[in-house]
Amino acid sequence: MKDAFGLPQSLLVLGGTSEIALATARRLIARRTRTVWLAGRPSPALDRAAEQLGALGADVRTVAFDALDADSHETVLGKVFAEGDIDLVLLAFGVLGDQAHDEREPSAAVRVAQTNYTGAVSAGLVAARALQTQGHGSLVVLSSVAAERPRRANFIYGSSKAGLDAFAQGLGDALHGTGVHVMVVRPGFVRTKMTAALEEAPLATTPEAVATAIELGLRRRSETVWVPGALRVVMSALRHLPRGVFRRLPI
Amino acid sequence: MPAPRTVPVTGWGRTAPTAARLIRPRSYEEAAEAVRTCGARGGIARGLGRAYGDAAQNAGGAVLDMTGLDRIHAIDADTGTLLCDAGVSLHRLMEVLLPLGWFVPVTPGTRYVTVGGAIGADIHGKNHHVSGSFSRHVLSFELLTADGGVHSVGRGTPLFDATCGGMGLTGVILTVTLQLQPVETALMSVDTERAADLDDLLARLSATDHRYRYSVAWIDLLARGVSLGRAVLTRGDHAPLDALPAGSRARRRPLAFRTTRLPAPPPVLPEGLLTRRTVGWFNELWYRKAPRARMGELQPLAAFFHPLDGVPHWNRIYGRGGFVQYQFVVGYGHEDALRRIVARISERRCPSFLAVLKRFGDADPGWLSFPLPGWTLALDIPAGLPGLAAFLDELDEEVAAAGGRVYLAKDSRLRPDLLAAMYPRLDDFRDLRARLDPHGVFVSDLARRLAL
Numbered sequence: 001m002k003d004a005f006g007l008p009q010s011l012l013v014l015g016g017t018s019e020i021a022l023a024t025a026r027r028l029i030a031r032r033t034r035t036v037w038l039a040g041r042p043s044p045a046l047d048r049a050a051e052q053l054g055a056l057g058a059d060v061r062t063v064a065f066d067a068l069d070a071d072s073h074e075t076v077l078g079k080v081f082a083e084g085d086i087d088l089v090l091l092a093f094g095v096l097g098d099q100a101h102d103e104r105e106p107s108a109a110v111r112v113a114q115t116n117y118t119g120a121v122s123a124g125l126v127a128a129r130a131l132q133t134q135g136h137g138s139l140v141v142l143s144s145v146a147a148e149r150p151r152r153a154n155f156i157y158g159s160s161k162a163g164l165d166a167f168a169q170g171l172g173d174a175l176h177g178t179g180v181h182v183m184v185v186r187p188g189f190v191r192t193k194m195t196a197a198l199e200e201a202p203l204a205t206t207p208e209a210v211a212t213a214i215e216l217g218l219r220r221r222s223e224t225v226w227v228p229g230a231l232r233v234v235m236s237a238l239r240h241l242p243r244g245v246f247r248r249l250p251i
Numbered sequence: 252m253p254a255p256r257t258v259p260v261t262g263w264g265r266t267a268p269t270a271a272r273l274i275r276p277r278s279y280e281e282a283a284e285a286v287r288t289c290g291a292r293g294g295i296a297r298g299l300g301r302a303y304g305d306a307a308q309n310a311g312g313a314v315l316d317m318t319g320l321d322r323i324h325a326i327d328a329d330t331g332t333l334l335c336d337a338g339v340s341l342h343r344l345m346e347v348l349l350p351l352g353w354f355v356p357v358t359p360g361t362r363y364v365t366v367g368g369a370i371g372a373d374i375h376g377k378n379h380h381v382s383g384s385f386s387r388h389v390l391s392f393e394l395l396t397a398d399g400g401v402h403s404v405g406r407g408t409p410l411f412d413a414t415c416g417g418m419g420l421t422g423v424i425l426t427v428t429l430q431l432q433p434v435e436t437a438l439m440s441v442d443t444e445r446a447a448d449l450d451d452l453l454a455r456l457s458a459t460d461h462r463y464r465y466s467v468a469w470i471d472l473l474a475r476g477v478s479l480g481r482a483v484l485t486r487g488d489h490a491p492l493d494a495l496p497a498g499s500r501a502r503r504r505p506l507a508f509r510t511t512r513l514p515a516p517p518p519v520l521p522e523g524l525l526t527r528r529t530v531g532w533f534n535e536l537w538y539r540k541a542p543r544a545r546m547g548e549l550q551p552l553a554a555f556f557h558p559l560d561g562v563p564h565w566n567r568i569y570g571r572g573g574f575v576q577y578q579f580v581v582g583y584g585h586e587d588a589l590r591r592i593v594a595r596i597s598e599r600r601c602p603s604f605l606a607v608l609k610r611f612g613d614a615d616p617g618w619l620s621f622p623l624p625g626w627t628l629a630l631d632i633p634a635g636l637p638g639l640a641a642f643l644d645e646l647d648e649e650v651a652a653a654g655g656r657v658y659l660a661k662d663s664r665l666r667p668d669l670l671a672a673m674y675p676r677l678d679d680f681r682d683l684r685a686r687l688d689p690h691g692v693f694v695s696d697l698a699r700r701l702a703l
Contacts, residue, residue, distance in 0.1 A: 001700035004266035004304065004575050004663035005640040009700065031640065032666070085310075085699065135257075135292070135311025136269035136696070179259055179270025179310055219635065220572065 001087060001136065006218035007032040008087030008138070012080055014065060014123050015093025016040035017049055019192040020142060023207035024090060024214050029058045031215075033088075037080050039065035040093070067093045067119030068111070073126045081130040088218070089127045091120055091141045091168075094161075096194050099154050109156045116160035121167055128171055131180040138181040140214060141168040145188045145226070148235045151251060172223055183217050185210065186235075187227040201251070203228055260314055263566050264303040265573035266634050266663055269310035269696055275319045279401070279425050282315060286423060286692060287399045289313040293694035296423045298365030299340060302372060303576040304663030305696035306418050312694065315423060317367055323347060324426065331431035332390065337367030337424040342560075345552070349508045353431040354489070354552075356388035360607075362557050367424040372660035373416035373620040377465040377556070380612035384622050386415035387615050388430045395423040397688035413683045415617035418659055420684060420693050420703060434489045436505040439465070439555040441487035444544045449480025449593055452608065453586060453626075456484070460610050464488040465555070468608045471534040472596050472630060473527065480593050482608065483541040490549055501549070510553040515563040522570035525633055530602035537604070559605075569633050575663055577643055578629035580611060580622060581655035588653035589626050592646055596630070599642060606630035618676035619703075621658040629661070640664065659697065667701045677703075 002008050009032050013021045016038030025036055036058045040046045046062050054060040065076050080086065097112035124141065131137035146158035147165035165184060172182030187210050189201035210227045217225040226232040238246065255272040274294075276282035286294060292312030299318060300307060307314065317338035324334040328351045335344070341355050342362040348354060357369070357376045364374065369385045370392065382388070391405045394414060402422075404410045414421045442463070446452035452468055460466045463486035470482040495502040559565050566574070581588045596603070607629050611622045632639060647669055650657060656673035657665055671677050680703070684693075697703065 001269075001305065001310070001696050002267055003640070003700065004264065004573070004634050006267070007640060007664075009667075132270075133311055135271055135309075136267075177259055177270070178257070179268060219640075 001085070002138070002218070003032060006138070006221060007215075008218070009033060010035040010085060010087045012037040012039065012086045012089045012127075014039050014089065014091045014127070015067070016062060016065075017043070017045045018092035018094075018142070019194070020187070020190060020207045020210045021090050021092035022049055022053070024211040025053055025058075026056060027208075027211040027215055028088070029053060029056045034058055035084070036060045037063055037086070039063045039076065039080070041066055067115050067123065070119060070122035073122045077123065077126045077130060081134070085134050085137070086131070087137050089131065089137065089139045091124055091127070091139065093119065094142065096154075097157050099156055102156050112156055113160045113163075116157070117163040117167070120164050124167065124171060128175060128180065128182075132175065132178050135179045137179075138183060138218060139171070140183045140185060140217075143168065143184050143186045145186050145231055145235055147186065149239050149246070152247065153251070181221055183214075183222055183225060185214060185217070185225045185227065186231070188231045203231055203234065255313070260297075260308045261573070262302045262304045262306065262308065262663065263300060264575055264634070264663055265566060265569070265571070266575065267305055267308075267696070269305070269308050271309045271312055271314040273314050273316055275316040277319045279320070279395070282317075282320065282395055282423055282425065283399050283401070285313060285315055286395060286397070289692060293692050295693060295695040296337075296367060296371070296419045298338065298368030299363045301361055301364050301368065303661045305700060306372070306660055307368075308696040309694060310696055310699075317365060317423070320425065326351065326353075328353070331433055333429045333431055334426060335366060335429070336426055337370075337392070338365050340365055341369070345508055348431060349434070349437050349552075350506050352433060352435070352506060354434045356430060356432045357382060357385045358556050360557060361560050362553070363560060366427045366429070370415055370424055370427065371417060371419040373615065373617045373622075374660070375611070375622050377467045377609065379622055380460055380466065380610045381464050383612060384415075384615045384617070384620060386617050386620065389415070390428040390430055392427045393425045394421065395425055397422065397690065397692040401425065409683060410687075412616045413618050413680055415615065416620035416659075417617070417680065418619065418697060418703065419695065420698055421687060422693060434506075435492040436490045436495060436501070437508050437552050438490040438495065438501060438505070439487045439550045439552060440490040440494055441485055441548045441550050441555055442546045443542055443548065444484050445538070445541055446480075446482045446484060448478060449590060452480055452482045452484070456608075456610055460486070466609060469537070470593075470606045470608045470628070471538050472593065472601060472603045472606045473531045473534050474538075475597055479597055481538060483538060485555070487550075487555065494547070494549070508553075509551050511561050513562050516565070516567045518564075518567060520567055520570050522572050522633075522635060524568060524570065525602050525604070527600050527602045530604045533604050569631075572633060572635040575632050575634050575639065575643070576629065576661040577632065577646070578627060578658040578661045579646070579650040579655050580625050580627040580658075581650060581653040582623060582625035585625065585653040585655065588649055588655070589628065592628070592649055595646070601630070601632050601636065603630040603632055618680045619659060619674055621656065621660070623656070625655065629658075659701075662697070665701060670701050670703075
């Protein structure tokens with residue numbers, strides 16, 4: 001069960017090698033979390049992540065999970081929830097894609113969309129139903145500032161996150177009053193291996209900062225969290241720029 | 252019985268809401284039926300929801316609102332024994348009993364608790380150093396257990412001791428037989444005095460508490476330096492009839508139960524009304540307005556025992572973030588631990604205006620009953636105070652190291668692995684539950700969180 005500060009005792013990470021998710025897990029293990037499930041494609045990186053979290057004192061288990069195989073989500077997640085209540089589901093999987101390459105190769109672009117959006121729709125709905133049955137829990141969805149307004153430079157990724165973001169907001173409204181809390185997290189540029197090849201954007205942040213913001217959001221039972229918080233204002237302004245101006249911005 | 256609604260439920264602190272089917276049985280048969288059919292996620296009885304944390308919540312399962320079972324069956328006005336349903340509130344009992352010259356044996360800081368809840372949390376009042384906890388005055392009760400059967404439970408049995416303080420996890424209490432306290436009037440004769448600092452406070456309480464049936468100290472936890480732990484002591488007893496001025500209204504109707512109710516705060520209040528500054532002002536004012544020493548003041552019962560009950564829904568003042576109540580006890584001889592904790596709270600500048608210190612007397616046999624002979628401090632803190640979770644964890648360590656414990660009826664955040672050290676009979680409690688309720692029919696969010 002979560003305590004008065006929204007701190008969970010059990011955690012399920014979908015996308016078990018996500019740096020943001022692992023930073024969040026480390027932080028929560030330092031508080032109350034004792035049980036961690038890392039769901040992801042079986043890989044040495046997943047095992048290593050499990051080992052590292054285990055060393056912090058949590059009981060960590062891995063489970064094979066593929067965002068693209070939507071038909072399997074029901075079974076895979078069903079097994080996790082059958083083992084006991086999950087206080088927090090962190091939906092953290094996602095791919096950035098390669099915009100230039102994906103524009104030339106639509107099948108690659110579709111893969112980005114399927115991972116980030118349809119995969120999340122399926123896993124999100126399965127997790128939401130399980131949380132609703134247990135009558136409590138938080139579903140934290142890692143969206144992105146890219147969801148707020150599509151940019152020329154990464155609109156394939158951005159559109160997939162926009163779909164995810166809209167889905168998660170609607171899911172949060174659907175679950176209002178059921179004891180289940182949905183929180184949409186919109187980080188800006190996060191310095192991780194996923195973004196290592198990219199040029200850093202203004203207001204860049206770290207996985208640890210996102211983890212801190214998630215912990216605070218859980219305590220406040222926030223519905224939307226921006227990391228850093230200043231992005232809320234920045235993006236609100238950008239969102240209202242006319243297309244012609246927005247298009248010319250060097251972002 | 253109307254179809255149960257699934258609703259979000261919280262405790263009085265308004266933190267950690269979870270959803271449950273709320274069932275309001277109107278007969279013992281309906282209660283038994285609700286227990287039999289509560290499903291895989293079990294059920295828990297709930298009274299008036301005054302437990303601060305998650306004791307009367309059951310995520311995904313059933314919550315039995317017992318306030319529909321609220322009949323007073325019999326009162327023996329000669330011997331002062333009472334038989335009533337568990338859903339009767341202490342408020343209702345006072346309305347009925349005072350005109351007959353009787354009072355509840357123990358009342359907490361609010362009279363809006365049910366008799367069943369009073370047993371489940373084994374509540375204490377300002378008279379603990381004299382009268383013990385609520386269970387000391389319970390002669391017997393009827394308990395609806397997981398098999399759907401009803402057991403008559405008497406004093407001195409394991410089931411009695413597991414249920415008193417057992418947070419509703421042994422079953423649903425249906426009726427209670429209670430021994431009452433005789434009174435001549437509905438007024439209190441109260442002595443008020445100030446204590447300049449913590450040492451002064453402990454000395455005054457230690458020296459003269461035995462003279463009073465009721466004793467409590469409001470403590471200013473924002474005071475620092477030489478004023479650290481300054482307090483206002485209010486102690487007294489039921490006023491005898493001859494203490495009432497002849498010819499006064501009170502003398503003509505000495506047993507009239509008088510209460511006042513102010514309007515409730517609006518349902519939504521901004522956060523941050525209670526800051527260090529505002530609470531600091533309040534505490535300063537509260538301390539200064541108290542007389543240095545005033546003896547024998549006559550106060551209505553409600554003003555003495557339940558000042559907060561005058562403001563319905565007072566818990567709203569903490570805003571939607573809610574608040575945490577922290578109450579612990581450390582035994583006599585561990586005053587150093589108490590001093591350290593008070594100093595740390597003061598140093599930390601927790602905006603707490605409802606902090607009380609009191610001395611407990613002998614413990615009662617309830618396995619998870621909270622009181623033990625020693626000092627108990629209770630304080631309210633806004634849940635949104637940064638760093639509060641880790642700070643309270645540190646206080647827990649201090650409390651556990653001193654052989655003390657925190658109060659489960661108020662808890663919403665204890666680290667589970669400290670529980671066994673604080674409650675040595677925890678294993679007995681778990682064993683009894685495993686035998687009595689092998690399928691875990693009775694379960695609450697508190698029980699899940701702390702693996703009770």
